[in-house]
Amino acid sequence: MAGDLSWVPPGVDTHRANVARVYDYWLGGSHNFLADQDVGRAIAAVEPNMRAIARANRAFLGRAVQFLAAAGIRQFLDIGSGIPTQGNVHEIAQRADPAARVVYVDIDPVAIAHSKAILAGNENATVIEGDLRDPETILTHDISRRLIDFSQPTGLLLMVVLHFIADAEDPWRILATLRDALAPGSYLVLGHATYEGKPEIAHATETVYNRGVSTQLHLRPRAEILRFFDGFELVDPGLVYVPLWRPASPADVPGDSHSFQCLVGVARR
Ligand SMILES: C[S@@+](CC[C@H](N)C(=O)[O-])C[C@H]1O[C@@H](n2cnc3c(N)ncnc32)[C@H](O)[C@@H]1O
Numbered sequence: 001m002a003g004d005l006s007w008v009p010p011g012v013d014t015h016r017a018n019v020a021r022v023y024d025y026w027l028g029g030s031h032n033f034l035a036d037q038d039v040g041r042a043i044a045a046v047e048p049n050m051r052a053i054a055r056a057n058r059a060f061l062g063r064a065v066q067f068l069a070a071a072g073i074r075q076f077l078d079i080g081s082g083i084p085t086q087g088n089v090h091e092i093a094q095r096a097d098p099a100a101r102v103v104y105v106d107i108d109p110v111a112i113a114h115s116k117a118i119l120a121g122n123e124n125a126t127v128i129e130g131d132l133r134d135p136e137t138i139l140t141h142d143i144s145r146r147l148i149d150f151s152q153p154t155g156l157l158l159m160v161v162l163h164f165i166a167d168a169e170d171p172w173r174i175l176a177t178l179r180d181a182l183a184p185g186s187y188l189v190l191g192h193a194t195y196e197g198k199p200e201i202a203h204a205t206e207t208v209y210n211r212g213v214s215t216q217l218h219l220r221p222r223a224e225i226l227r228f229f230d231g232f233e234l235v236d237p238g239l240v241y242v243p244l245w246r247p248a249s250p251a252d253v254p255g256d257s258h259s260f261q262c263l264v265g266v267a268r269r
Helices: 019-026 034-046 050-070 089-096 109-119 135-140 142-147 171-180 199-212 222-229
Strands: 075-079 101-106 125-129 155-159 187-193 262-268
Touching (some): 019 034, 019 109, 050 155, 050 187, 050 262, 075 089, 089 101, 135 171, 187 222, 222 262
Parallel strands (some): 075 101, 075 155, 101 125, 155 187
Antiparallel strands (some): 187 262
């Protein structure tokens, strides 16, 4: 997209790095600016595995959505959905069933604008601007209510977003509010960064990230991430480092899975 900035929504400060665009940079997307690339590169210098981690996270999301589709889930609420890239949730869900419905939610105007562009004409998938810290507003939004029947099982996707919510904002309460809106048979797909795999590099990554991006990153230990699954039952293999969750092939599992710094799980309500 070099040179062509016509897609940039008004009011976006292209000189300040932000969460969605730094992630887009790691994933090899084109909706990021020099400020995002600088932070992305500074972190990759501390954690050379960063791009591989981001790609592994996206691949997990794809496997998890396929798993949910095979379990009969036909409606998905994806909060912190990000800037669309390859293997988007609606593409996977609607490949399984063209009538599958997807509501994407993000706080970032670039993610919203690009999602709207690629979803134009798709009656069953849409995006709303929303803040995970205010789950009630997301759940009662007209569009959520139109596309999602909360009396039926739903796939709730919270992929690498809860670590942007500070303890003081009680992410566990946020999750409980969302969980309580879900019908039995619903699923939670969650990924969260941890420092436990390799603490020194993880804490250095966190420091560099928080210096460059105003939305702060909060790495958590496994026990605190496990608490997000209260009221759900984890499916096999439980809460694991991202390459270990039902890999497509044993060849996809590196010897050092703990170095992927992201714990993921899928659980049934
Ligand atoms: C690391 S990206 C992950 C994107 C996507 N879930 C994925 O796995 O590819 C995190 C996303 O969460 C969004 N986000 C951060 N804080 C948020 C909040 N309070 N409410 C909604 N979205 C938020 C960011 O804008 C960003 O798009």
